[in-house]
Amino acid sequence: MSSLRLSNLTPSKWLCLAIVLFCMFGAPELVSGTGAMTDLGARIICIYIGMAFGWLTLDLAWPSVLGILAVGLSGYASVNNVLKMCFGNSSALLVFFVFIITGVIDKAGVSRWIALHICSLPIGRGRPWVMTFCILAAIMTLTLFIGVSPGVLVVWAIFYSICEVYGIKPGEHWATMVMVAIPFFGSVTASIFPFKSLPVVALGAYSQLSGGDVIDFPQYFAWSLIVDSMIVVLTLAFMRFVLRPDVSKIYNAKVYFNPEELRLTTYQKIVLLWFFLFIVMMMVPSLLPSHWELTKFFKKLGNTGCAALMCAIFFAFDFVQNESMRKTIASSVRYDALLVNFSAIGIAGVMSNDASGICQWFVDLVTPLTSGQSTVVILMLLVAMASLMTQFLNNLGSTAIYIPIAYSVAVAANINPALVCMCCIAALNIGILTPSGSNPAAMLYSNAVWAPGLRPYAYAACFLAINFAVLMLVGVPIAEFFFPSILPNSVL
Numbered sequence: 001m002s003s004l005r006l007s008n009l010t011p012s013k014w015l016c017l018a019i020v021l022f023c024m025f026g027a028p029e030l031v032s033g034t035g036a037m038t039d040l041g042a043r044i045i046c047i048y049i050g051m052a053f054g055w056l057t058l059d060l061a062w063p064s065v066l067g068i069l070a071v072g073l074s075g076y077a078s079v080n081n082v083l084k085m086c087f088g089n090s091s092a093l094l095v096f097f098v099f100i101i102t103g104v105i106d107k108a109g110v111s112r113w114i115a116l117h118i119c120s121l122p123i124g125r126g127r128p129w130v131m132t133f134c135i136l137a138a139i140m141t142l143t144l145f146i147g148v149s150p151g152v153l154v155v156w157a158i159f160y161s162i163c164e165v166y167g168i169k170p171g172e173h174w175a176t177m178v179m180v181a182i183p184f185f186g187s188v189t190a191s192i193f194p195f196k197s198l199p200v201v202a203l204g205a206y207s208q209l210s211g212g213d214v215i216d217f218p219q220y221f222a223w224s225l226i227v228d229s230m231i232v233v234l235t236l237a238f239m240r241f242v243l244r245p246d247v248s249k250i251y252n253a254k255v256y257f258n259p260e261e262l263r264l265t266t267y268q269k270i271v272l273l274w275f276f277l278f279i280v281m282m283m284v285p286s287l288l289p290s291h292w293e294l295t296k297f298f299k300k301l302g303n304t305g306c307a308a309l310m311c312a313i314f315f316a317f318d319f320v321q322n323e324s325m326r327k328t329i330a331s332s333v334r335y336d337a338l339l340v341n342f343s344a345i346g347i348a349g350v351m352s353n354d355a356s357g358i359c360q361w362f363v364d365l366v367t368p369l370t371s372g373q374s375t376v377v378i379l380m381l382l383v384a385m386a387s388l389m390t391q392f393l394n395n396l397g398s399t400a401i402y403i404p405i406a407y408s409v410a411v412a413a414n415i416n417p418a419l420v421c422m423c424c425i426a427a428l429n430i431g432i433l434t435p436s437g438s439n440p441a442a443m444l445y446s447n448a449v450w451a452p453g454l455r456p457y458a459y460a461a462c463f464l465a466i467n468f469a470v471l472m473l474v475g476v477p478i479a480e481f482f483f484p485s486i487l488p489n490s491v492l
Contacts, residue, residue, distance in 0.1 A: 016057040023050025024070040033357065036364050041356035043074045048347055048392075048436070055435060056454075060336040060446045064343035076350055086346030090304045091149070091439055095341050097307035098150040099333045101278065104314060106157045108271040113264060115161035128174075128247035129240050135159055135178060136185045136236070143186040144193065146282040147303055149439040152183050160450075166249050170450045173245035179451045180432070180459040181239065183440035187430040188231050188467070192224045198399055198429050205403040206421045215418055219482045223422055227475045235466050243462075274314065281306040337446035344436040351436075352393045352401065359401045362389060370409060378413045382406050382420055383471055387427040387464060391437045399428045419479040423471045430467060432460045 027050075028043035047070045054063025068086050072079030086092070105111055118124065118138075124131045135155065142151030159178060162168075168175050191199050194217055207214050239245075264272065284298040301309065351358045363385075370378045386406065390398045403424060410420040431437025435445045441460075444451055 013058060016053070020050045020054040020058065020063060020066070023047065023053060024066060025073075028070070028074060035361050036357045037361035038355065038357040040075055041351070041358040041361065044071065044076070044347065044350050044356050045358065047071055047074065048351070051343065051347065052434065055340065055445065060448065061339045064336075064339040067343050068346060071347060071350060076353075076355065082346065085349065086342040089342065089345050089349075090302065092338070092341045092345050094304040094307055095149055095153070095439055095443065096333065096338055097304065097311050098153045099338070100311050100314075101150075101275065101307060102153045102157045103333065105154070105271055105275055106161075108268050109265075110268050110271050110275070111157040112161040112164075113268060115158050115165060118158070119162060119165050126251055126253070128250040129236070131162070131250055132174075132178060132181075132239070133236060135162065136181060136232070139182045139186045140189040140232070142279075143189045146279050148183065148186040148190050149443075150282075150303070150307070151186050152440045152443065155182050155186075156450075166253050168249055171452050173243075173455075174247050174250075176451050176455050177239060177243060177245055177459055179447070180444065180456045180463065181235070183432055183438075183444055184235070184430065184460065184463045185232065186440065187432060187438070188228050188426075191425055191429040192221065192228055194220045198395055199425055201399045202403050202421060202425045202428070205400065206407065206417065209404060209407045210417065213418075215421070215483070220422070223475070223478055223482050224426070226478055227426060227470060230474050231467055231470045234470060235463055238462065238466055243459075274310065278306065278310045281310070334446070337443050340435055340446040341439060341442040344442040345439070348393050348436040352398065359389070359393065359398075363402075363405050370413065375413065375415055378409070379415060379420065379423070379476065380472060382409060383423045383427050384468065386424040387430070387468060390428045390431040391433040391464075393436070395428060395431055395438055398431075399425075402428065416479070416483065418483045419476060422479050422483075423475050426471055426475065427468070430464065433457065433464060 024047050027046040031039075031042040031046060033039045033042045047067055050070070051063050051067035054066070068082055069079060071077075072082040076082065077085070102111075118131070118134055121134070124134055135158070138158065139151050139155040142154060156179070159182065163170075163175055190196060194200070194203060194215075199220070203215055203220075281298060281301075282303055285295055288295045290296075290299075298306065350356060354360075370381050373381070386398070386402055389402060403421060406420050406424050407417045410417040432441045432444065435442040444456060
């Protein structure tokens with residue numbers, strides 16, 4: 001007869017559990033606010049530390065749920081309202097629907113079909129870094145058209161199949177590195193067009209603060225294209241020559257491609273057409289004239305609505321082969337990732353709320369550092385603070401709060417505010433260092449199979465450092481060239 005154990009927790013796990021519970025429910029009763037940070041803000045930070053510690057040491061699902069409940073008991077709002085705020089968030093719901101979409105694509109074998117075609121390209125055979133670039137080019141392309149979160153899930157599904165073809169197991173260094181690089185490269189290119197949500201917020205704030213001055217589309221696009229291209233090239237070089245993961249399995253691969261696997265079945269063609277329609281629906285608002293009724297319809301629908309509509313169509317026609325739609329959903333949706341996503345977005349929203357005072361406290365903490373500093377140092381501090389803030393708070397919330405502050409500091413220091421705005425946009429759009437930084441970051445760190453341990457955090461920190469260095473060394477001089485009419489003084 002087997003003995004019954006009440007818990008599989010080891011003594012060290014019990015200690016971690018005690019720390020999580022203390023951070024979420026004990027410490028909030030003992031701390032108080034300081035400066036601009038309110039007592040509520042201090043309690044929220046304690047809860048966030050408990051959630052992050054639980055994610056790293058114990059599990060993904062239950063610290064997320066417990067953290068949501070702790071926020072509801074913190075005095076910010078009732079538990080019911082916090083649950084609505086977290087589970088009713090449109091960005092998190094988009095991830096849920098895209099999980100279903102990518103699950104159906106993967107179950108149909110379309111992901112493997114795409115992966116086989118990528119692996120069979122003559123230019124990529126035996127060339128690991130050409131293969132790596134092809135994978136990252138895919139996420140950059142999809143990000144331009146459908147957004148980072150859905151693009152990341154689609155490319156990850158293809159990436160898993162590529163690893164399967166080459167016999168690369170989850171957790172190997174190259175696999176983990178590319179897993180982190182996919183959302184990073186997607187985030188880098190997400191703001192290349194000024195009509196994306198984050199640039200719209202930033203440029204709108206800049207126009208209001210400057211009394212009507214605008215950053216023209218050609219200037220914005222040219223600067224973004226040059227700077228983002230440099231970030232992409234240098235990050236790839238860093239991966240290739242500094243990180244140097246083992247890529248011998250790709251280099252020495254003797255892969256046989258069955259001609260039958262390179263052909264699409266009728267069912268796969270239907271799924272691929274369905275996915276193509278999904279991409280077109282998400283592209284319509286950006287490509288068609290705004291006064292068209294079709295454009296207005298899809299703008300009202302939004303990305304989350306488009307994903308929900310495509311799921312509804314698939315449900316209605318029951319486009320599933322060999323198994324029921326219910327089984328497909330059950331095996332495709334990663335509920336631990338969703339819970340991390342819901343909780344991270346929820347607590348980031350609370351942290352960026354004026355009631356917590358966390359944002360203003362953060363700004364007040366760093367702003368004195370700019371006093372009496374040189375122009376270059378002030379510029380570096382402004383961009384570094386933007387990059388740091390967006391790792392913990394919602395991207396759009398951080399942008400709405402930070403751009404006016406950065407503008408005021410820039411004008412007071414006699415620095416070109418357009419230059420500061422451009423560099424801050426490029427920094428604020430990349431929140432991949434913590435789960436609360438962005439949807440893709442929450443999905444990344446909840447994937448303990450493909451991105452285990454602390455290694456993904458180390459890769460993310462390296463990529464962010466490259467992004468910052470390029471903005472300072474390349475982005476600033478190029479901005480001086482593109483925005484001469486609104487540069488009050490030379491920056492460097």
